[in-house]
Amino acid sequence: MAMSIVHRATGIANAAGFVLLVLWLVAAAAGDPMFGAVNGLFGSWFGQLVLFGFTWSLTHHMLGGIRHFIWDTGAMMEPGRREAIAWATLVGSVVITLVIWLVFVWVG
Amino acid sequence: MREQLITKDTIADPRTRYGAAKASTRHFMTQRVTGAINIVFLLLLLFVVVRLAGADRAGAVALIGTPWIGLPLALLIVNVAIHIRNGMRDVLEDYFAGSTYTLLMTLTTLFSVVVGALGALCVLKLVFWG
Numbered sequence: 001m002a003m004s005i006v007h008r009a010t011g012i013a014n015a016a017g018f019v020l021l022v023l024w025l026v027a028a029a030a031g032d033p034m035f036g037a038v039n040g041l042f043g044s045w046f047g048q049l050v051l052f053g054f055t056w057s058l059t060h061h062m063l064g065g066i067r068h069f070i071w072d073t074g075a076m077m078e079p080g081r082r083e084a085i086a087w088a089t090l091v092g093s094v095v096i097t098l099v100i101w102l103v104f105v106w107v108g
Numbered sequence: 109m110r111e112q113l114i115t116k117d118t119i120a121d122p123r124t125r126y127g128a129a130k131a132s133t134r135h136f137m138t139q140r141v142t143g144a145i146n147i148v149f150l151l152l153l154l155f156v157v158v159r160l161a162g163a164d165r166a167g168a169v170a171l172i173g174t175p176w177i178g179l180p181l182a183l184l185i186v187n188v189a190i191h192i193r194n195g196m197r198d199v200l201e202d203y204f205a206g207s208t209y210t211l212l213m214t215l216t217t218l219f220s221v222v223v224g225a226l227g228a229l230c231v232l233k234l235v236f237w238g
Contacts, residue, residue, distance in 0.1 A: 008199050015192045015219070021153075022185075022227035028168045029230035035165040043162075062150060065143045072140070104158045 003086040007064040010057040017054040055100055060093035135194055142191040149184035156181070169238050178235035182228040189224025193217055 020042075027038035041047050067089050070076050076085045118124050156177065160168050172178050196216040200209055 011192075011195050012199070015196070018188060018192065018227075019223055022223050022230070025172075025227050025230040025234075028165060028172065029233045032165050035168065058150060062147060065146075069140070069144070100154070104154075104161070108158075 003064065003067075003089065006090075007061060010061040010064070013054070013057040014061055017057060020050070020054065052097070052101060056093055056097040059096045059100075060089065063089040063092050063096075135197065139191065139194050139198070142187050142194065145184065145187050146191055149188060152177070152181060152184060169234055172231060173234045173238055175235055178231050182231040182235075185227040185231065186224055189220040189227075192224075193220035196220075 024038055024042065027034040042051060067076075067085055070085065071082075076082060114126070118126050156171060159171055163171075172181065193216055197213060200212050200216065204212055
């Protein structure tokens with residue numbers, strides 16, 4: 001129930017994040033001044049915060065989608081198991097997001 | 109536009125084609141196929157973003173302008189736009205009806221087409237013109 005709402009909320013958030021990706025591509029196509037400006041915006045502390053949230057939102061929505069693929073086969077629908085798989089998507093999304101940022105941003 | 113009066117008979121009669129059951133099988137399959145392809149998109153996006161973190165525009169053009177990265181990226185951006193429109197339909201169908209739904213769905217289509225086409229065209233520009 002709650003996970004259904006989160007799946008929808010992250011889906012809408014991903015649509016907003018998609019605008020950020022396209023903004024970055026427009027800037028890359030436009031030229032150096034705009035690319036520098038957008039990179040500066042995304043590199044600021046607020047930009048990094050938004051991108052971190054976007055990473056989690058994408059990861060959570062992807063795992064939610066995989067959960068739906070599993071449910072489509074009829075598996076993991078039983079009481080208890082469906083709660084377990086819901087928790088797995090939540091914990092998994094946080095772990096994957098932290099690993100991505102740890103490996104590629106904070107350390108790399 | 110006047111709202112249609114919904115009775116039990118309207119809902120029970122398949123000939124009225126009331127509700128979301130017009131092309132729902134196609135919407136269901138579209139959402140799953142584009143969703144599965146989006147996993148590939150995320151992997152490619154992660155690769156591109158990680159490679160370009162802190163890079164200047166020349167680096168971005170060199171990487172995205174590579175045809176075997178740029179061309180799949182453009183296709184996957186279109187795929188994401190389709191997935192966004194289809195997914196937003198699922199949400200809008202549940203909370204809105206009648207002309208409000210039609211209006212919001214039109215705005216969703218507009219958003220998907222404009223943002224998706226813009227993203228894909230910018231990538232193609234980098235591939236073919238640098």
